[in-house]
Amino acid sequence: MDRNELSASVTASSRHVGSPDPTSQQIRRWRRYLAEEISEARIYSALAERSTGRDAEILREVAQAEERHQQHWRNLLGAHATPEPTPSVSARTLEFLAKHFGSVFVLALAQRAEGRSPYAEDPDATDAMAADEAIHEEIIRALSTSGREKLSGNFRAAVFGANDGLVSNVALIMGIGASGASSQMILLSGIAGLLAGALSMAAGEFVSVRSQRELLDASSPTQVTLDVAHQLDIDQNELELIYKARGMSEEAAHHRALERFGHLDCDCDPSLSFKDPAEDPDDERNNAALGTDIGAAAASFCFFATGALIPILPYIFGASGLLGVVLSLVLVSIALGFTGGVVGLLSGASPLKRGLRQIAIGLGAALVTYALGLLFNTTIG
The missing domain is CATH 1.20.1260 (Ferritin)
Incomplete structure (x- = not known):
């Protein structure tokens, strides 16, 4: 059968x-x-x-x-x-x-x-x-x-950057609005929050990627074993010490040193083979996979700014008072629900539950700052 x-x-x-x-x-x-x-x-x-x-x-x-x-x-x-x-x-x-x-x-x-x-x-x-x-x-x-896995890095940066912009700016303008400020002041505060947050995100990403590249560069082996091997004393063990420091066993390090001195043509014993990190092209690929610090900073700025723009759209188009607050919250809820749903979808979880969770978190932060704004307004009055 x-x-x-x-x-x-x-x-x-x-x-x-x-x-x-x-x-x-x-x-x-x-x-x-x-x-x-x-x-x-x-x-x-x-x-x-x-x-x-x-x-x-x-x-x-x-x-x-x-x-x-x-x-x-x-x-x-x-x-x-x-x-x-x-x-x-x-x-x-x-x-x-x-x-x-x-x-x-x-x-x-x-x-x-x-x-x-x-x-x-x-x-x-x-x-x-x-x-x-x-x-x-x-x-x-x-x-x-x-x-x-391919999406996780860039997608994570996009979602979290946009969510940071959404939540931080809606919380800011809700607090400012509850304090009794005019619509013009709310809009100005929202724009200031957008720029300040986006620049902060960009600066943080720039420093993060630059620092990570510098750490990788500092840890990556150099080409010294290739450049000076022929000048070393074969009776000394300096070259072997380099290979042992890179993780080789004593026998494998001795084997690789003999190769460098020209006494062996190849890794004759497969059990002694070892990929020398200094000769590994993956180092360059891994470094390139980080992207450039400028590119990462620009992407973070754009992601945050995109999210932070949504809460102030009603005020840009002239809305004010309760209408502006309601429209802003509706737009932010839609955006949070979408990003949360997409994250849930990719993670294999329920898009609806993840979307509702994102909405609850965002509106919860806005509610807290709104309450603080009301308290501040009452105190001033």
């Missing part, structure tokens, strides 16, 4: 094959499952088309598993399987994104969909199908890992 036949045999074994005359509730549920499996197979097939190598092969295998699941529900539905059920709007949207773009965001959404599978509790699904869905979640999690 080949693997496909075995999979079909496993899928055919059900914990509960359903009644000969399914109820209308069962039919609706099975058709919903069928629609989901149809959509998931299309999504994985589309992602496979936009992938290469091992990833493409894995995605095609997962799509085939979803097709096996489809057949299970078609068998239970019988004549009720036609006309073919239409996937939900969200599923069709995901299909479109997978087909035309393909990204870690699609994989993250697919991972969440696999994690919400009801097959483990549904008696009409097989044990094999429930196990498949659990494994599929881990497969998609693994495939999306590299994409998440």
Whole structure:
């Protein structure tokens, strides 16, 4: 029996094959499952088309598993399987994104969909199908890992920079507004907060990246072993000491020193091989991966300024009083919900919960400063 036949045999074994005359509730549920499996197979097939190598092969295998699941529900539905059920709007949207773009965001959404599978509790699904869905979640999690890692650095800077701007500036203008200041003063304070915060973020990022580069440069081995090896006394052990200081064993250090003196042509004993950091081109790549201090500072300035601009938009366009406060809070809530939702999506958590958490944090900070502004206004009065 080949693997496909075995999979079909496993899928055919059900914990509960359903009644000969399914109820209308069962039919609706099975058709919903069928629609989901149809959509998931299309999504994985589309992602496979936009992938290469091992990833493409894995995605095609997962799509085939979803097709096996489809057949299970078609068998239970019988004549009720036609006309073919239409996937939900969200599923069709995901299909479109997978087909035309393909990204870690699609994989993250697919991972969440696999994690919400009801097959483990549904008696009409097989044990094999429930196990498949659990494994599929881990497969998609693994495939999306590299994409998440690529996004993590820049994305983290963008999200946290924008969130800092949103929260700090909305808190500032809420406090100023509650103190009884005019709309012009609120706008001026917001602009000052935007510039001060963005410049502070840029300066901090500049110093951080510059310091990290300097630390790496100070720790990176130089080319001295290549430049002066021929002038050293072979009977002394200075060259060996350098290699031992870099982490080589005594035997490996002696072996590499003999190479430098020309007594050995290569690492004849593989067990003594050691990559000399001074000769490792990855050092340059790691240094370059940090980016430039100027570039990091400019990015931080822009991210913070973008977030800090949102709370003052109503005042820029002439809003004042309670209307300005409400519009500012609404815009900030939308922005916080979006950034929190995207972070949740990429981390495999609930976008709604992460979005609501971001909103609660931001509005909580604004509420505190608003209360302080009211207290200050009362005290002055």
